[in-house]
Amino acid sequence: MKFTIGRDVLTDAVTWTARSLSPRPPVPVLRGLLITAEDNLVSIASFDYETSAQLDVEAHIESEGQILVEGRMLSDIVKSLPNAPVTIELTESRVVVTCQNSTFTLATMPVNEYPALPAMPEVAGTIDGSVFAEAIAQVTAAASKDDTLPILTAVKIEIEGDKITFLATDRYRLSMKEITWTPHDPQISTSVLVKSRTLTEVARSLGGGGEIEFRFATETDDAELVGFSSGGRRTTSLLVDGEYPKIRSLFPEESNIYATVDTGQLIEAVKRVALVAERNTSLLMVFSNGEVSLSAGQGDDASATESVPVQMEGEDITVAFNPSYLSEGLNVMGGAYTRFAFTSAPKPALLTGKKELEGPQNEDYRYLVMPIRIPN
Amino acid sequence: MVSTGRSTTPRPEWADSSWDSTILHIDMDAFFLSVELLDHPELRGIPAVVGGNSGRSVVTSPSYEARKYGIRSAMPMSQALALYPRLTIIEPTRDKYSHASKKVMGVLHDITPSVEQLSIDEAFIDVSGARRRLGTPAQIAALIKQRVRAVTGLPSTVGVAANKSVAKIASDHSKPDGLGVVPIELTQEYLAPLPVNVIWGVGPKLHQRLMNADIHTVGELAKQDPRRMQRWLGAIGPQLVALASGEDPRTVEPRHDSKSVSVEHTFERDIVDNQVLEKYLLDLSYECSRRMRQEGLVAWGLSVKVKDTELSTRTKSLSLQSSATSGAVFFKQAVPLLQMLMQQRWHPVRLLGVRADRLAEPAVQHEVQESLFEDDTIFEQPDASQDWISTDQILDDVAKKFPSAAIKPATLLQHERQQRMSDG
Numbered sequence: 001m002k003f004t005i006g007r008d009v010l011t012d013a014v015t016w017t018a019r020s021l022s023p024r025p026p027v028p029v030l031r032g033l034l035i036t037a038e039d040n041l042v043s044i045a046s047f048d049y050e051t052s053a054q055l056d057v058e059a060h061i062e063s064e065g066q067i068l069v070e071g072r073m074l075s076d077i078v079k080s081l082p083n084a085p086v087t088i089e090l091t092e093s094r095v096v097v098t099c100q101n102s103t104f105t106l107a108t109m110p111v112n113e114y115p116a117l118p119a120m121p122e123v124a125g126t127i128d129g130s131v132f133a134e135a136i137a138q139v140t141a142a143a144s145k146d147d148t149l150p151i152l153t154a155v156k157i158e159i160e161g162d163k164i165t166f167l168a169t170d171r172y173r174l175s176m177k178e179i180t181w182t183p184h185d186p187q188i189s190t191s192v193l194v195k196s197r198t199l200t201e202v203a204r205s206l207g208g209g210g211e212i213e214f215r216f217a218t219e220t221d222d223a224e225l226v227g228f229s230s231g232g233r234r235t236t237s238l239l240v241d242g243e244y245p246k247i248r249s250l251f252p253e254e255s256n257i258y259a260t261v262d263t264g265q266l267i268e269a270v271k272r273v274a275l276v277a278e279r280n281t282s283l284l285m286v287f288s289n290g291e292v293s294l295s296a297g298q299g300d301d302a303s304a305t306e307s308v309p310v311q312m313e314g315e316d317i318t319v320a321f322n323p324s325y326l327s328e329g330l331n332v333m334g335g336a337y338t339r340f341a342f343t344s345a346p347k348p349a350l351l352t353g354k355k356e357l358e359g360p361q362n363e364d365y366r367y368l369v370m371p372i373r374i375p376n
Numbered sequence: 377m378v379s380t381g382r383s384t385t386p387r388p389e390w391a392d393s394s395w396d397s398t399i400l401h402i403d404m405d406a407f408f409l410s411v412e413l414l415d416h417p418e419l420r421g422i423p424a425v426v427g428g429n430s431g432r433s434v435v436t437s438p439s440y441e442a443r444k445y446g447i448r449s450a451m452p453m454s455q456a457l458a459l460y461p462r463l464t465i466i467e468p469t470r471d472k473y474s475h476a477s478k479k480v481m482g483v484l485h486d487i488t489p490s491v492e493q494l495s496i497d498e499a500f501i502d503v504s505g506a507r508r509r510l511g512t513p514a515q516i517a518a519l520i521k522q523r524v525r526a527v528t529g530l531p532s533t534v535g536v537a538a539n540k541s542v543a544k545i546a547s548d549h550s551k552p553d554g555l556g557v558v559p560i561e562l563t564q565e566y567l568a569p570l571p572v573n574v575i576w577g578v579g580p581k582l583h584q585r586l587m588n589a590d591i592h593t594v595g596e597l598a599k600q601d602p603r604r605m606q607r608w609l610g611a612i613g614p615q616l617v618a619l620a621s622g623e624d625p626r627t628v629e630p631r632h633d634s635k636s637v638s639v640e641h642t643f644e645r646d647i648v649d650n651q652v653l654e655k656y657l658l659d660l661s662y663e664c665s666r667r668m669r670q671e672g673l674v675a676w677g678l679s680v681k682v683k684d685t686e687l688s689t690r691t692k693s694l695s696l697q698s699s700a701t702s703g704a705v706f707f708k709q710a711v712p713l714l715q716m717l718m719q720q721r722w723h724p725v726r727l728l729g730v731r732a733d734r735l736a737e738p739a740v741q742h743e744v745q746e747s748l749f750e751d752d753t754i755f756e757q758p759d760a761s762q763d764w765i766s767t768d769q770i771l772d773d774v775a776k777k778f779p780s781a782a783i784k785p786a787t788l789l790q791h792e793r794q795q796r797m798s799d800g
Contacts, residue, residue, distance in 0.1 A: 171747045250748050322745055346581060348748055373581060373744045 001065025002089040018075040022048035032068040068109040125183035133207030143196035144170035154240035193240040206230040255341035257314035274323035282320035282372040329367040393559035394514035401535040401543035405552035407497035408437035424464035502628035541624035563622035568595030640729030662703030674699035677733030680713040684723040
C-alpha cells in the first residue's frame with residue numbers, strides 16, 4: 001500500500017477519526033486507525049465498540065491496501081509535519097510516513113484482529129447542521145453526567161413526521177427542544193436514546209458543515225445503532241438500551257408568576273454571586289419590586305448579593321437554586337431575555353427564551369429546574 | 377407498640393390508665409406575659425403582648441386574647457399593631473422571667489432529678505421513679521400545676537404521655553392552663569386524627585409537601601412505608617413515620633449545664649511573645665471547637681481569658697453574628713479579643729483560655745436539592761449531597777480514630793515541633 005496526500009487534508013482526517021479513539025481501549029488493536037487505500041479514496045476509521053468514526057478523502061494511490069497504525073502517534077506526527085504532500089507506505093511490516101525531508105517509521109498492528117466496523121444505518125432524513133448543533137447544546141445542558149445512571153446520560157430523541165423533540169434530564173432539571181427536519185418518510189414515528197456525550201461530539205464535528213444525515217434503522221424494532229454523516233464523515237454509535245422515564249408530564253400545567261430578565265445580565269450576575277456559593281449550596285433569588293436580588297453564601301463564610309431588573313407578573317416570590325443548574329440553563333437559552341414561570345417556591349421553575357421583552361416566548365426550547373429546599 | 381423513654385414497670389392495682397405514660401412535658405402559658413400580669417393585674421383579659429415598643433421589634437409573648445386577633449410570637453410589632461391597633465405592649469423585663477423560670481424548674485427538680493430543660497419556660501421530666509412516692513403520672517402532673525401556681529402564681533400546661541413527642545403534642549393541645557393525658561394504649565388513637573404538622577420536624581414547607589402527597593393527618597403519615605419515605609425525604613422520612621406511629625426512643629436527658637465549652641492552658645513558663653500566644657490561641661480555638669462539635673452544638677458567643685503572674689484573670693467576650701462551629705472561625709474571632717486584652721494591660725501570660733458561649737443546637741439543616749420526580753426510586757442512586765462531609769467532620773473523625781495524630785492547621789504543626797525541640 002502506498003499513497004500521497006496533502007498535509008492539511010491528512011491532518012484533518014486523522015485528527016477527526018483519532019478523536020473517537022478510546023484512551024483505554026478494551027483490546028489493544030482499538031488504539032489503531034484503520035487506513036484503507038482503494039479506488040483513489042483513502043478511508044480512515046476508528047472504533048471502540050460503542051462509537052465508530054469513518055471518513056473518505058481523495059488521494060493519489062500508487063498501490064491499494066489496508067493498514068492499522070497507532071492512532072494518537074500518527075495524529076501527533078501529521079500535525080507536526082511541514083505543509084507539503086505526505087506519502088504513507090507499507091514496507092514489509094512497517095509504515096513509513098514521508099514528508100519533504102522527514103521520515104517516520106511506525107509499527108503496524110494486525111489488521112485481521114481488528115473488529116468489523118458496524119454497517120452504517122440507512123439515512124432517515126436530514127437536519128440543518130447549525131440547527132442540530134444549537135439543539136444539542138441546549139438539550140444536553142440538562143443531561144446527567146453521572147455514569148452510574150446510564151439511562152439519564154442519554155438524550156431521548158422523539159421523531160414524529162418532520163418534528164424532532166430532544167429530551168434530557170438529570171432528575172433536577174429537564175430540557176426539551178423541538179426542531180424540524182426533512183425526513184425521507186413524512187409519516188415517520190419513532191424514538192431513540194443516544195448518549196448525550198455522543199451527540200455533543202457529533203454536533204461539534206459535523207455541526208459546522210451544512211446538512212447532517214441522520215441515520216437509524218426505521219424498520220426493525222431491534223435497531224442497535226444510530227448514525228450521522230456529513231461531507232464524507234460518518235459516525236455511528238450504539239443506542240442506549242432501556243426505558244427512559246416519562247418526563248413530559250413534569251412540566252407544570254399552569255403557572256401564575258412570571259418574571260422576565262435580560263439573559264446576559266442575569267448570567268453575569270449569577271456568575272459573580274455564585275463565586276461564594278460553595279459546592280451544592282444555593283443561590284437565593286428574591287423577585288420583588290421590579291428586581292430580582294441574588295444572594296449566596298451563608299454562616300461564617302463569604303457572601304455576595306447583586307440585583308438585576310426584572311419585569312414581574314404575579315406575586316413576589318423567593319426561590320433558591322443550585323447556581324450551576326441555573327447558569328447552565330441560561331447559557332443555552334438563546335434570545336436576549338429569559339422568562340421564569342413559577343407556580344410556587346417549592347415547585348419547579350420553567351425557563352424559556354424571548355427575543356424581545358414584550359415579544360412572544362420561544363416555545364421550542366424549555367428548561368425546567370427544581371429549586372433547592374432551604375430550611376426555615 | 378409504642379416505644380417509651382423508659383422501660384415500664386407493672387401497673388399497680390390502684391393506678392389509673394396514665395401509669396405507663398411517664399414522660400411529662402411542662403410548658404408555661406404565655407410565660408413572659410403571665411409574669412408581667414402578676415405586676416399588672418389590670419391588664420388581664422385584654423389583648424396584650426410582651427415585646428419592644430419600636431416598629432422593628434417583634435412580639436415575644438402574646439396573651440391568649442391577642443392570639444385571637446392572629447397575633448403570634450416572633451411577629452413584627454408593626455404587623456401585630458396592624459392586626460389590633462389598641463394592642464397593649466409591655467416592655468420585657470428579663471430578670472423577672474429568669475427568676476420565675478428558676479422557681480418553676482425548682483418545682484420540677486423536687487419531683488425528680490430527671491429534668492430536661494428545653495428553654496426558659498419548657499421542660500420534659502421522666503416520673504418513672506416518682507410514681508411510688510407521688511402517684512400516677514396524671515396525679516403528678518396535676519401536682520406540678522398546683523405547685524407551680526402556688527410558688528410563682530403562674531399558669532402552666534402539662535402533657536402526659538409515653539414519650540417526649542406525644543407528651544409535647546398533648547401539652548400543645550391542652551393550652552392554656554391545661555392537663556393532657558394520653559394513656560399508652562391510646563397513643564395511636566389519639567394521634568391519628570391530628571393534622572400532620574403537629575409532628576416534630578414538620579415545618580410549613582414539609583407540611584405542604586406532605587399535603588400535596590395527600591398525607592393530611594398523623595394517622596395517614598403513620599401508614600407510610602418508611603423505606604419509601606426515606607427515598608422521598610431522606611433520613612427524616614422514617615423518623616416522621618415513627619413519630620406519627622407514636623414511637624419516640626429519645627429519653628429525658630438532664631443537661632449538665634453545658635451552655636459553654638471552655639479549654640485553657642497554663643504555661644510552664646509565662647509567655648511574653650504575642651506571636652507565641654497567638655499560636656496557642658489557634659490550638660485552643662481548634663480544641664474548643666472540636667469539643668463543642670462533639671456535643672453537636674454551635675456557638676453564638678466566644679470569650680478569651682488571660683491570667684497574669686499575680687493570678688488575676690481578665691476575660692473579653694463577643695457575640696457572633698451567626699453561629700460558628702469551626703476552629704478557624706473561633707480563631708479569627710478570638711484574635712482581636714486577645715489583642716484587646718493585651719492592649720488594655722500588657723503582662724506576661726500565665727494562662728490562656730478560649731470559651732465557646734451561648735451554645736445552641738444547630739438551627740440550619742442542610743439544604744436539599746429536590747428531584748423533579750415525585751418518586752425518585754426509579755433511579756436507585758444514593759444522593760450525592762448526603763455524602764458531603766464538612767472538613768471539620770473529617771477532622772473530628774480522624775481525631776477519634778487516631779487521637780495522637782490528629783490533623784491540625786499547618787501553623788500548629790510548626791509550633792508543636794518547636795515546642796518539642798525546646799522541651800528537649
